[in-house]
Amino acid sequence: MTVALAARSAPAATRGQLALAAGIGLFLFLFLALPTAMVVFVAFTEKGTGQFTLVNFVDFARTDLFVRSFWNSVYVSAMSVVWASALALPLAVLTTRFTFRGAVLIQTLGFVPLVMPPFVGAVAMQLLFGRNGTVNLLLDDAFGFKIPFMEGLNGVIFVQSLHYFPFILVNLSASLRNIDRAMEEAAQNLGSSGFRLIRRIVVPLAMPGFVAGASLVFVKVFDDLATPLLLNVKDMLAPQAYLRVSSIGIADPMGYVISVVLIVVSVAAMWISTLALKGKDYATIQRGGGGLGRRTLKGWENLAGHAVVIAILLLVLSPHIALFLLSIATIWSFSPLPDAYTLAHYNRVFAESSLYIKNTLVYASLAGLIDVIVGTAIAYLVLRTRLVGRQWLDWAAMAALAVPGVVLGIGYLRTFYGVTLPDGTPLAALWIVIVLALAVRRLPYALRACMAALQQISLALEEAAENLGATKARTVRRIVVPLMTGGLLAGFVTSFSTAAVELSATLMLVQSNSDAPLAYGLYVFMQSSNGRGPGAALGIIAVLLVTICTLASHYIVERRHIGAGGR
Amino acid sequence: MTGAERRPPAVAVQIRGVNLSYGATHVLKDVSLDIRPGELFAFLGPSGCGKTTLLRLIAGFNTADTGEVLIDGRDVAPLPPWKRDVGMVFQSYALWPHLTVRRNVAFGLEERRLPRAEIDRRVAAALDLVGLGHLAERRPSQLSGGQQQRVALARTIAVEPKVLLLDEPLSNLDAKMRAEVRRELRELQQRLGITAIFVTHDQEEANTISDRIAVINDGRVLQVGTPMELYQRPSNLFVAGFLGTANILAGRLVGTGADRAFEIGPDLRFPVASDVAVTDGAKLVFRPQSAAIGEAKAGQAGLPGTILDLEFLGATIRYGIRVGGTRLVVDVPFRSGEPLFAPGNAVTVSLSPAAALWLTD
Numbered sequence: 001m002t003v004a005l006a007a008r009s010a011p012a013a014t015r016g017q018l019a020l021a022a023g024i025g026l027f028l029f030l031f032l033a034l035p036t037a038m039v040v041f042v043a044f045t046e047k048g049t050g051q052f053t054l055v056n057f058v059d060f061a062r063t064d065l066f067v068r069s070f071w072n073s074v075y076v077s078a079m080s081v082v083w084a085s086a087l088a089l090p091l092a093v094l095t096t097r098f099t100f101r102g103a104v105l106i107q108t109l110g111f112v113p114l115v116m117p118p119f120v121g122a123v124a125m126q127l128l129f130g131r132n133g134t135v136n137l138l139l140d141d142a143f144g145f146k147i148p149f150m151e152g153l154n155g156v157i158f159v160q161s162l163h164y165f166p167f168i169l170v171n172l173s174a175s176l177r178n179i180d181r182a183m184e185e186a187a188q189n190l191g192s193s194g195f196r197l198i199r200r201i202v203v204p205l206a207m208p209g210f211v212a213g214a215s216l217v218f219v220k221v222f223d224d225l226a227t228p229l230l231l232n233v234k235d236m237l238a239p240q241a242y243l244r245v246s247s248i249g250i251a252d253p254m255g256y257v258i259s260v261v262l263i264v265v266s267v268a269a270m271w272i273s274t275l276a277l278k279g280k281d282y283a284t285i286q287r288g289g290g291g292l293g294r295r296t297l298k299g300w301e302n303l304a305g306h307a308v309v310i311a312i313l314l315l316v317l318s319p320h321i322a323l324f325l326l327s328i329a330t331i332w333s334f335s336p337l338p339d340a341y342t343l344a345h346y347n348r349v350f351a352e353s354s355l356y357i358k359n360t361l362v363y364a365s366l367a368g369l370i371d372v373i374v375g376t377a378i379a380y381l382v383l384r385t386r387l388v389g390r391q392w393l394d395w396a397a398m399a400a401l402a403v404p405g406v407v408l409g410i411g412y413l414r415t416f417y418g419v420t421l422p423d424g425t426p427l428a429a430l431w432i433v434i435v436l437a438l439a440v441r442r443l444p445y446a447l448r449a450c451m452a453a454l455q456q457i458s459l460a461l462e463e464a465a466e467n468l469g470a471t472k473a474r475t476v477r478r479i480v481v482p483l484m485t486g487g488l489l490a491g492f493v494t495s496f497s498t499a500a501v502e503l504s505a506t507l508m509l510v511q512s513n514s515d516a517p518l519a520y521g522l523y524v525f526m527q528s529s530n531g532r533g534p535g536a537a538l539g540i541i542a543v544l545l546v547t548i549c550t551l552a553s554h555y556i557v558e559r560r561h562i563g564a565g566g567r
Numbered sequence: 568m569t570g571a572e573r574r575p576p577a578v579a580v581q582i583r584g585v586n587l588s589y590g591a592t593h594v595l596k597d598v599s600l601d602i603r604p605g606e607l608f609a610f611l612g613p614s615g616c617g618k619t620t621l622l623r624l625i626a627g628f629n630t631a632d633t634g635e636v637l638i639d640g641r642d643v644a645p646l647p648p649w650k651r652d653v654g655m656v657f658q659s660y661a662l663w664p665h666l667t668v669r670r671n672v673a674f675g676l677e678e679r680r681l682p683r684a685e686i687d688r689r690v691a692a693a694l695d696l697v698g699l700g701h702l703a704e705r706r707p708s709q710l711s712g713g714q715q716q717r718v719a720l721a722r723t724i725a726v727e728p729k730v731l732l733l734d735e736p737l738s739n740l741d742a743k744m745r746a747e748v749r750r751e752l753r754e755l756q757q758r759l760g761i762t763a764i765f766v767t768h769d770q771e772e773a774n775t776i777s778d779r780i781a782v783i784n785d786g787r788v789l790q791v792g793t794p795m796e797l798y799q800r801p802s803n804l805f806v807a808g809f810l811g812t813a814n815i816l817a818g819r820l821v822g823t824g825a826d827r828a829f830e831i832g833p834d835l836r837f838p839v840a841s842d843v844a845v846t847d848g849a850k851l852v853f854r855p856q857s858a859a860i861g862e863a864k865a866g867q868a869g870l871p872g873t874i875l876d877l878e879f880l881g882a883t884i885r886y887g888i889r890v891g892g893t894r895l896v897v898d899v900p901f902r903s904g905e906p907l908f909a910p911g912n913a914v915t916v917s918l919s920p921a922a923a924l925w926l927t928d
Contacts, residue, residue, distance in 0.1 A: 182661035185628055188648040189655045190675030190726055200674070204665040 016473065017385050020377055021393065027374065028396045031436050035411025036263070036403050042414065043256035056253045060261070065235060066254070070261065073237040076156050076228075077221040081168075081214045083161035087315070088168040088213070090308050096176040099296045100305055105313065106169070115546045117501040117519060118163035119226035120539040121319025123526045125159055126150055126231075127332055128322040134336040155231045160221045162316055167220070168213035175209025176202075208277045215273035219266050223404035226503045226519075230526055237262060241406050242507065250413055259407040266402045320543065327536035345537035353538060355514060356521035357545070360500050363431070363517050367438035368496035371446035372488050374439075379450040380476065384462075394447070401444045409508025412437055431515040434506050438499040445498070446491035453487020454480070493553040497546045518542050577605035577762045578639035578729050580625065585634035587620060594620050596786040598634070602764060602779075607756050609773040610766045611809070612783035618766045619658075621783070622732050625764065626655045638729060649678075654728030658735040660719040662707035668694070668718050669703040675726035693725035696755065713744045720752075724759065731756070733765035737772055749776050770810045774798075782806050804926045807852050814858075814895045816851040832891035837868050840920060849925040855885060855898040857922035860914050869915040874908045888916055 046053040060066045095103040128134045129149035136146040149158050179202065187201045225238035234243065237258055244255035297305050327345055329338030378397055381390045403411075416428035427433065457480060465475040481488075503519040510516045516524075518538065525535030580602040587595040594617045602608045610618035623629045625636055627648035635642050643651055654675075662671055672693055676686040694700045697717035707715055716736065723731065736752060737745045753776040756763045767773050773780050774794040782789045782797065782805070790802045794810075801807035804815060818831040820839065828836040829851055837851060863869035872890035883898040886908060897916055908914060 180659060180661065182657040182659050183663060185626075185648070186655070186657055186661035186663075186722075187674070187678075188628075189626055189651075189653070190722070191649045191652075191678035192674070193647065193649040196678070201663060205663070207665075 014472065017381060017387055021381055021387055021390065024374060024377055024381075024393055025396075028393070028440075031412075032400055032403070032408075032440050033396070035408060035415045038415045039256050039259045039407055039411045040263075042253060043260045047251065047253055056257045060254065060257045063254075066237075066240065066258070069235045069237045069240045072153060072233075072235055073222055073265075076153050076160070076236065077218045079153075079157045080160040080164065080221045081217050083157060084165035084168050084217050085210070085214065087161065087165040087312055088172055091169055091312060092172040092176055094305055094309065096173055098305070100302075106309060115497070115501075115550070116320065116323075116539070116543045117226065117503060118159050118224065118319075119230050119503065119526075120501075120522055120542065121163070121323055122155070122159045122227050122230045123532055124322035124326045124536060124539075125155070125319055127326060128318055129158065130155075132334050137334070137336050150231070152233060156221075156228050156233055156236070159227055159231070159319070160217075160224065162319065164217045164220055165316070167216045168210065171209040171213030171216075172206060173209075175206045178209075179205045211273055211276040215269045215276075219269045222265055222269070223262060223406065223504060225406050226507065226523055230523070238404065238406050238504070241410065245410055245413070245508065250410075250417065255410055256414075259404075259410055262404045262407055263402060266404055270402060323536050323539050323543075326532060327540045329533065345533040348534045349537045349541065353521055353534070356516060356518045356538065357541065359431070359516060360518035360542075360545075363435050363438060364496045364500040366435045367442060367499040368446070368492040370435070370439040371443050371495040372450065372492045374443060375447040375450035375491055376454075376481070376484065376488065378447055379454045380480070383451070383454050384459075394451075397447050398444050400440050405441060405502065405504030405506075406508065408437055408441060409505040412505075413508055428509065429511040434509050434515070434517065437505045437509055438502055439495075441502060441505055442495040442499050445494045449487050449491030449494060450484070453484040453491075456487070457483050489553055493550055497550050500546050500549075501542060518545075575729075577760055579604050579637075580730055580762060580764065581637040581640075582621070582625075583635050583637065585621075585624065585631045585636070587617075587624065587629060587631050594786050595624070595631070598783075598786070598788055600781055600788060600791065602762060604762055605760050606762055606778045607753065607776060608762075608764045609777035609780045610764065610783055611770060611773040611780050612768065613809070614768055616783045617786040618768075618783045619734055622655075622734055622764065622766050625730070626653055626732055627651045652726075652728050653730040653732055654723035654726060655732040656716075656719045656723050656734065656736055658738060660707075660715045660739070662715055662718055662722075664707055666707075667703065668699065668705050668707065668710070671707065671718060672703075672722045672725050675722065679726065689725050693721040696724065697721045697751075712740055713748060716740065716748060720755070724755075724761075729762070731759075731761050731763040733763065735766055735768070737767070737769070745772070752776060774810070782809060784809075801852075801924065801926065804850065804852065804928050807924065807926055812855050812896060813852050814855065814893075814897075816890070816893055816895075818851065820845055831870070831893075835870065835891050837870065837918075837923070838920065843920070843925070845925045846927055849927050852924040852926050853918055853922050855896045856883070858895075858897045858916050858918045860886065860888075860897055860899060860908065861917060862915055863917035867917045867919050869917045872914055872916050874910050874912045874914055876910055877907065888914065890916060 043056055044052055044054070046055065091106050094100055095106050126133060130136070131146065131148070131150070133150070135149070140146055148154055183201060183205065184197065187197050192200060223238055225242050228234070228236045228239050229242070233239070241255050241258040241262065244252055244258065248254075325338055326332060328341045328343065330340040330342050330344075332338035374397070378393045381387055382394050400408075412433055413428050416433060417426045419427040421427065421430075461479055461483070462475050465479045466472070470478060500517075501519050503523060506517060506520055507523065510520050513524075519542070522535055522538050522542065525531035525538060580600075582598055582600040582602075585595050585598045586593070598617075598621060610621060612618045620629055624631055625638075625643075627643065627646060631644075635644060637643070638651070638653065663674070666674070669690055672690045673686050676689055681689075690703075691700065694703055697720055699714060699717050699721065702710065702714065702718075707718065710718065716739070720736075733752070737749055740748055749772060752765075765777070777794065779791060779793055780797055781791045784805050790797060790806045792800075797806060797810050801810065801813075804813075807813040808815070816829075816831050816837075818829045818837075820827070821830045821836075822828055824841055827841050828838045829845070830836050831851070839845060870890050872888040872895065875887040875889050875894060877887065878885045879901070880898075882901060884901050884907065886897050886899065888895050888897055895916060
């Protein structure tokens with residue numbers, strides 16, 4: 001069988017395939033490789049002369065603010081991983097080791113980070129957990145002390161770990177579920193039990209999943225710039241990069257040096273995660289296997305389980321709850337709950353800011369569309385042709401994961417600001433550049449979805465079409481694409497919903513208020529104290545928008561699956 | 568292996584009146600078995616018959632609703648799996664992917680807190696026993712199916728369990744490996760002198776290596792015996808059909824004395840001696856090689872039929888013959904040069920009454 005496949009005589013590549021590969025290569029070069037290379041280049045050259053130099057890095061290391069920012073970022077990211085793990089671990093164990101009704105609820109938590117970026121909730125969290133927020137006012141009244149949840153770096157850690165813990169939860173649960181029951185039983189059979197069994201068998205087998213989730217959280221927190229900025233924490237690395245470029249200017253080398261540091265940390269974290277996962281495909285589930293042995297929770301155990309889940313759920317939803325309260329509050333200050341309620345903020349948002357919503361819909365849809373088209377093309381070239389070097393397209397697209405948003409933003413500014421249209425406007429000022437940045441940022445996710453969709457289609461289905469006289473192009477159009485629809489839609493939704501709330505790249509690129517997407521508007525609103533009400537209203541609208549789109553597409557995918565009769 | 572001589576004597580396993588249900592499904596129905604010390608015993612039955620459930624019950628992964636399991640005369644109900652000292656080889660092998668072959672085999676010994684030197688010695692001995700000493704530092708994913716199976720076996724015997732349990736030990740191997748591994752299994756079991764129980768759905772597998780077999784269907788033990796006993800004297804139609812091919816003819820007993828006969832159809836009678844006990848509703852059963860094609864010799868009975876088809880099996884030719892409304896198969900030794908019957912030929916199937924079995928469901 002393998003021999004037959006290998007011998008399938010495809011000519012090295014058709015003209016069309018070559019053209020397609022070249023087009024994608026050009027796209028990735030212009031909008032990913034070139035801007036990133038530009039950032040690295042500037043960081044390593046002397047301002048003015050263009051000579052190679054390390055002096056910028058020496059400056060970085062000698063500036064107290066930057067060194068402090070670097071360690072703050074490391075500290076905040078590491079602590080976010082620790083706290084996110086503390087939230088994820090009990091939930092993962094509860095859902096995978098026990099039959100437990102709360103499990104469905106916990107699974108839906110996986111979608112929370114998709115529908116709202118962390119910075120949106122950050123301001124509202126001040127009102128719940130800040131020094132004079134609801135929780136501390138109540139604590140002070142009852143017990144006479146306060147807990148500094150939101151003081152300085154604590155605030156960033158608190159908001160980020162609440163926001164990103166589902167990444168660890170999802171990965172850890174998946175690897176726990178993939179452990180075959182026999183793995184545990186074999187250990188019991190050989191005399192192991194209780195904590196020793198967990199330490200020697202369950203923990204090592206679940207570790208790859210945990211590391212994958214943890215490194216993702218680390219990178220996300222390290223690269224996030226809007227959350228610390230809105231919590232007024234400036235001495236972290238990503239905010240510093242933004243502040244240098246936006247306040248001192250695009251020619252200042254420090255922004256670029258920080259960018260290089262951000263890239264290095266991203267790549268290092270991913271490299272560690274790859275090392276940890278290398279050769280450790282521990283999915284041991286066998287046919288008929290049912291994951292780890294499950295126990296039913298009884299009596300007080302059941303009660304305690306539910307209490308833990310409800311407590312964590314409340315905590316996780318607290319940014320959303322606070323945001324909603326803020327969006328309908330007249331005044332909310334130094335009191336556990338708002339003084340009175342109003343819909344004025346929503347009125348104001350709909351009157352003044354519908355442009356943001358429209359822009360977001362346009363940008364995110366276009367970015368999603370570009371991702372699905374490019375993703376499908378790459379998937380097809382990689383999986384179905386014998387084009388030399390086709391694997392590089394995959395790797396190049398995935399490399400976008402290693403480029404933090406703020407770095408890509410700076411790179412676009414640097415690369416495209418000098419390029420002007422005939423009427424003198426710089427290319428970087430056009431809104432389409434925002435779309436391209438979003439598309440490149442989200443391409444890896446869409447690409448994986450497209451790859452998975454294409455991999456599921458048996459080659460024989462295509463060969464049957466060719467055997468009946470369809471050309472390659474027509475086979476793709478009539479057989480491959482229709483069969484991939486579900487996967488493509490999934491890719492589109494992932495791109496769309498994450499692009500709709502992306503800020504780190506766009507914050508750099510928005511040149512005029514009329515071109516700004518929703519996330520940008522939110523950020524602007526949230527910075528002034530009287531803009532918080534409308535900002536929260538806009539945030540709620542964003543959450544609803546993304547939720548509705550995600551649910552709608554899930555619904556469509558489900559229906560298609562039913563229609564296809566569960567092929 | 569030096570450990571082999573020091574082994575304690577083999578132990579008996581007794582199962583007494585076990586019933587077990589999963590929810591509304593009654594999986595084991597009043598199962599009682601006596602497995603003798605040092606025996607290689609097979610649980611044979613179709614999938615879903617409860618044989619694996621029974622094996623897992625002995626290992627402690629299931630709990631019986633009623634009845635008891637005795638190992639070496641002691642009721643093991645209060646013991647959790649990790650205190651039972653019965654070694655189980657899982658169908659999937661269940662080798663831990665994060666540990667090397669050596670660490671996998673050492674696991675149970677480490678759990679028993681043996682001194683390091685003792686562990687090293689016994690791991691080496693167990694791996695040598697299965698012929699994998701040279702692969703000790705590999706990961707399970709780097710081994711072939713047959714090698715993985717041997718590691719799983721080594722891991723289990725390294726702890727020198729009282730009883731060895733094997734869940735479909737050959738099912739994940741290809742046909743060629745199977746014959747080889749099953750012979751090795753038998754050899755190893757004999758050398759260790761350990762009581763071993765294995766589960767299989769393959770009657771050939773059970774026949775070739777086990778001392779005795781329990782045929783299980785729908786949660787009940789239908790018959791226990793040596794492979795030959797089961798083949799020659801099956802106690803019911805299921806056992807007869809499950810172990811080898813059987814011809815089954817339905818009919819009714821008519822006449823008495825010298826006229827006593829089994830009426831299969833109009834003008835189709837098989838004489839039954841008056842001293843042969845035939846229970847109500849019993850069917851006439853015989854093996855394909857017990858009958859012959861041709862005129863009945865003295866003391867034999869002849870049944871007229873028509874050749875339907877023939878299959879060449881190498882040493883024998885298997886004829887499909889219609890007798891009455893039933894298709895029978897009869898194996899005839901193949902001798903080159905002898906003329907063959909062709910489909911449509913009218914023939915007589917002759918059978919000695921001694922070769923006939925009278926079985927009910």
